[in-house]
Amino acid sequence: MACEFNLNFLKELEREAVLEVLYRDQMVRKTEEERIRKLKLQLQQLRWKGARNVSHEYQERSCARCQKSLGLLMNRGAVCNGCSHRVCSECRVCLNPCLWKCTVCYAHGDVKVKAGEWFFEERAKKYPGEGRHETVGAKLLKSYQKLSKISVVPPTPPPFTEAAAGSNVTELRQSKSFNKSVENLFLSLTTHIKKISKSQNDMADRRLLTTDYGQNVERRKQRRSQSDTAINITSRMKSTPSLQQLITGAQNDHEILTKRNCKEEEDITTSPTSDAVFCDGRKHGSLYSLNSTCTESGNFDKANITGEIEFAIRYIFKACILEICIKGCKNLAYGEEKKKKCNPYVKVYLLPDKSPRSKRKTAVKKSTVDPEFDETLKYKIEYSQLESRQLQISVWHAGALKYRVFLGEVVIPLAAWNFKDNSMQLFNWYQLKAKLEKPEGDLIQYSGELLVSARLSVPAQYKNFQFEGKKDQGVPNCQLQVMIFGAKNLPMLRCAGMLNSFVKGCLILPDQAEVKRKSPVLKKEACPQWKHLFVFDGVTPAELQQSCLHLTVWDQSAFSSSDQFLGGAKLGAKESFGCTDLVSQSVLQWQEVLHSPNKWMDFTLLLHSHKENFKS
Amino acid sequence: MSRARFLKISTMTDGDYDYLIKLLALGDSGVGKTTFLYRYTDNKFNPKFITTVGIDFREKRVVYNSRGPNGSPGKAFKVHLQLWDTAGQERFRSLTTAFFRDAMGFLLMFDLTSQQSFLNVRNWMSQLQANAYCENPDIVLIGNKADLSDQREVNERQAKDLADKYGIPYFETSAATGQNVEKAVDTLLDLIMKRMEQCVDKTQVSDTANGGSSGKLDSAKPEEKKCAC
Numbered sequence: 001m002a003c004e005f006n007l008n009f010l011k012e013l014e015r016e017a018v019l020e021v022l023y024r025d026q027m028v029r030k031t032e033e034e035r036i037r038k039l040k041l042q043l044q045q046l047r048w049k050g051a052r053n054v055s056h057e058y059q060e061r062s063c064a065r066c067q068k069s070l071g072l073l074m075n076r077g078a079v080c081n082g083c084s085h086r087v088c089s090e091c092r093v094c095l096n097p098c099l100w101k102c103t104v105c106y107a108h109g110d111v112k113v114k115a116g117e118w119f120f121e122e123r124a125k126k127y128p129g130e131g132r133h134e135t136v137g138a139k140l141l142k143s144y145q146k147l148s149k150i151s152v153v154p155p156t157p158p159p160f161t162e163a164a165a166g167s168n169v170t171e172l173r174q175s176k177s178f179n180k181s182v183e184n185l186f187l188s189l190t191t192h193i194k195k196i197s198k199s200q201n202d203m204a205d206r207r208l209l210t211t212d213y214g215q216n217v218e219r220r221k222q223r224r225s226q227s228d229t230a231i232n233i234t235s236r237m238k239s240t241p242s243l244q245q246l247i248t249g250a251q252n253d254h255e256i257l258t259k260r261n262c263k264e265e266e267d268i269t270t271s272p273t274s275d276a277v278f279c280d281g282r283k284h285g286s287l288y289s290l291n292s293t294c295t296e297s298g299n300f301d302k303a304n305i306t307g308e309i310e311f312a313i314r315y316i317f318k319a320c321i322l323e324i325c326i327k328g329c330k331n332l333a334y335g336e337e338k339k340k341k342c343n344p345y346v347k348v349y350l351l352p353d354k355s356p357r358s359k360r361k362t363a364v365k366k367s368t369v370d371p372e373f374d375e376t377l378k379y380k381i382e383y384s385q386l387e388s389r390q391l392q393i394s395v396w397h398a399g400a401l402k403y404r405v406f407l408g409e410v411v412i413p414l415a416a417w418n419f420k421d422n423s424m425q426l427f428n429w430y431q432l433k434a435k436l437e438k439p440e441g442d443l444i445q446y447s448g449e450l451l452v453s454a455r456l457s458v459p460a461q462y463k464n465f466q467f468e469g470k471k472d473q474g475v476p477n478c479q480l481q482v483m484i485f486g487a488k489n490l491p492m493l494r495c496a497g498m499l500n501s502f503v504k505g506c507l508i509l510p511d512q513a514e515v516k517r518k519s520p521v522l523k524k525e526a527c528p529q530w531k532h533l534f535v536f537d538g539v540t541p542a543e544l545q546q547s548c549l550h551l552t553v554w555d556q557s558a559f560s561s562s563d564q565f566l567g568g569a570k571l572g573a574k575e576s577f578g579c580t581d582l583v584s585q586s587v588l589q590w591q592e593v594l595h596s597p598n599k600w601m602d603f604t605l606l607l608h609s610h611k612e613n614f615k616s
Numbered sequence: 617m618s619r620a621r622f623l624k625i626s627t628m629t630d631g632d633y634d635y636l637i638k639l640l641a642l643g644d645s646g647v648g649k650t651t652f653l654y655r656y657t658d659n660k661f662n663p664k665f666i667t668t669v670g671i672d673f674r675e676k677r678v679v680y681n682s683r684g685p686n687g688s689p690g691k692a693f694k695v696h697l698q699l700w701d702t703a704g705q706e707r708f709r710s711l712t713t714a715f716f717r718d719a720m721g722f723l724l725m726f727d728l729t730s731q732q733s734f735l736n737v738r739n740w741m742s743q744l745q746a747n748a749y750c751e752n753p754d755i756v757l758i759g760n761k762a763d764l765s766d767q768r769e770v771n772e773r774q775a776k777d778l779a780d781k782y783g784i785p786y787f788e789t790s791a792a793t794g795q796n797v798e799k800a801v802d803t804l805l806d807l808i809m810k811r812m813e814q815c816v817d818k819t820q821v822s823d824t825a826n827g828g829s830s831g832k833l834d835s836a837k838p839e840e841k842k843c844a845c
């Protein structure tokens with residue numbers, strides 16, 4: 001009897017002892033992760049310092065780090081061996097009498113050393129398949145939490161003092177069955193190590209573990225470690241909502257906003273271009289579910305996609321600038337496999353804008369599959385617009401003449417990006433992916449916004465009529481008035497500000513009859529303000545319930561006979577762009593128009609780029 | 617880099633350090649690993665035999681003073697040491713050896729009063745080769761309980777020869793008196809820091825090689841290649 005009791009007691013004690021160690025180890029790890037995160041943040045700041053004033057245009061001679069201008073004879077600077085950027089003499093760190101590096105390259109190396117990268121690199125040579133940074137302690141703890149489902153409980157404080165534990169264990173260490181049970185515990189733990197390391201990249205798994213901690217500190221850290229490893233972008237996208245939940249959740253609970261952040265927040269709210277434009281944009285789930293697009297026209301070859309790209313993204317609220325700092329790539333495929341040739345460069349588009357205006361490129365690096373670019377590409381763009389945009393970052397090989405080879409790409413939907421979180425500014429490695437062969441048929445692409453106002457004009461004597469049912473017994477013909485105010489963020493076909501745009505309205509009635517209207521052409525406007533009223537006479541509310549108004553924006557062609565389609569939107573009682581469970585804001589508003597005669601209702605319509613979807 | 621000096625510092629819970637270095641003590645059960653680490657971190661001796669349950673660790677912060685190539689004083693770094701303690705018993709083997717791969721350096725210990733524990737050093741070496749982060753990690757061999765000279769079963773020559781065979785340093789220590797305890801750990805830390813510097817130098821050279829090829833684009837003049845300092 002007593003023996004039985006002891007055995008159970010010991011099992012408990014044993015497990016507690018090991019767990020206590022593992023939890024203590026977790027504390028050490030967290031401190032370490034936090035320290036490395038700070039180091040990286042500092043490095044980041046150093047990088048941004050250099051990037052701040054560099055325009056993406058070809059730069060004149062200036063120090064890549066401090067922006068001091070460099071002379072042609074005196075003070076001409078020199079090229080850093082690490083990054084190939086020209087830097088002034090102050091922005092160098094000497095490693096030995098005949099080797100120096102620029103401040104950023106030096107800091108990069110320093111962070112690597114201080115983060116113990118040398119060790120992980122060495123170890124990866126021996127254990128290539130395994131989690132580079134994951135420790136055995138972390139794996140064991142995870143597998144244990146998973147096994148026992150005790151993970152909701154936060155780490156238990158050390159259950160006994162060193163001395164007490166010691167004496168207990170000492171007395172009982174002879175018990176064979178005790179040892180057996182310990183062995184079993186470890187066996188089950190260690191057999192789960194393999195399982196865990198397999199599911200490392202599985203976001204669902206990670207999320208589970210993350211929430212299991214039940215502590216937001218943990219969540220934040222987990223989230224960070226997710227971004228620290230190069231995770232597969234598509235899996236990230238699939239889990240976007242919960243990722244975002246995690247982010248916002250963590251943010252609400254932790255007011256970790258720095259002074260600068262607070263200022264940025266003010267900037268947004270007081271900004272005249274308020275992000276209200278997109279306050280209902282979130283509900284257009286389908287709009288943001290786009291995956292990847294093929295922006296490349298013309299022919300190009302594809303290499304077998306390998307390797308990763310390291311970059312960071314941030315948004316400068318004050319200046320409304322989106323910055324993409326491209327650090328480098330590693331393990332790229334050879335652009336010309338047979339010749340073992342690779343001259344990589346990075347190209348960025350801010351989708352859905354595929355025009356040259358949206359294109360940014362880095363310099364071409366010669367003969368390397370591990371290029372270091374250290375270049376910052378910039379876009380001037382309003383914060384409110386980011387949500388509907390995707391960053392397409394692709395890597396190309398520049399061969400002889402105009403021969404290009406696609407080496408892989410990463411597409412980042414910015415809707416899921418929290419630009420207010422400093423840790424999102426960190427550099428990360430991303431796995432390069434193949435292009436989707438063809439954009440999916442139902443892909444909807446953003447091409448700006450159209451601001452309109454609509455009302456149902458009803459003769460005065462029917463003012464108090466209840467417009468409820470579908471039948472319009474006794475209801476006279478009404479008038480649908482749609483005021484076309486203006487459009488913004490239209491795709492640029494030529495250089496900025498050169499659109500000659502106009503709007504077409506096409507009201508499709510229940511019997512498929514079409515009533516068409518057209519606005520005047522506004523010349524040379526990037527953000528046209530037509531302030532033009534479309535009037536549709538002789539319609540009834542019931543008819544309008546079954547009708548749909550297609551509004552399309554066009555660029556008048558000066559030379560050819562066909563006008564260029566810029567984007568379209570639909571207004572109606574039914575959801576026009578499939579598959580959302582949520583009824584979009586515009587549908588609700590449309591109902592409101594039909595039910596509240598003579599009341600003007602403002603709409604911000606997202607313009608979609610597929611011409612085939614619209615009648616005009 | 618030549619000799620380094622170490623200083624103790626106390627605060628431990630914050631991230632105010634430059635390097636996290638993980639060491640691991642291994643060897644037969646009862647050779648004094650736990651007692652040794654306790655002496656190193658807390659400078660105390662515990663005569664009681666407390667079986668280590670699988671794994672454990674202790675922490676300590678030290679200051680590492682690197683020296684320049686010409687012997688000039690270099691920078692001082694704060695090092696956070698995580699010292700892993702393992703159970704020597706066979707039945708914990710799969711667990712303890714799993715922890716080997718997270719350590720950057722090893723304190724391989726035997727008991728000077730136990731010939732058997734010394735004979736087992738070879739086995740521990742092969743365990744290390746199989747499970748450590750690389751084939752030839754930094755190790756110091758430690759013959760402990762030097763204070764019990766009347767019970768000594770392993771002579772210094774024997775142990776030194778074995779250490780030489782492996783090309784690793786050897787120390788005779790006493791967790792009871794504290795003799796050579798710090799010296800042994802400091803030597804190991806020094807080895808690790810040197811290895812780290814070498815690894816980093818290597819990457820710098822290869823970085824340079826990479827950068828050099830792309831640097832050609834920018835037609836650098838020969839004089840620019842010289843260091844400006």
Ligand SMILES: Nc1nc2c(ncn2[C@@H]2O[C@H](COP(=O)(O)OP(=O)(O)O)[C@@H](O)[C@H]2O)c(=O)[nH]1
Binds near residue numbers: 646662761793
């Ligand atoms: N006299 C003496 N006893 C020691 C020394 N080191 C350890 N011991 C004793 O040896 C026993 C086993 O030590 P312990 O540290 O638990 O061994 P471990 O199994 O390797 O962790 C304990 O009773 C210690 O007090 C030493 O240097 N001198």
Ligand SMILES: [Mg+2]
Binds near residue numbers: 649650666703
């Ligand atoms: Mg012990």
Ligand SMILES: [Zn+2]
Binds near residue numbers: 091
């Ligand atoms: Zn400079």
Ligand SMILES: [Zn+2]
Binds near residue numbers: 080084085102104
């Ligand atoms: Zn550099």
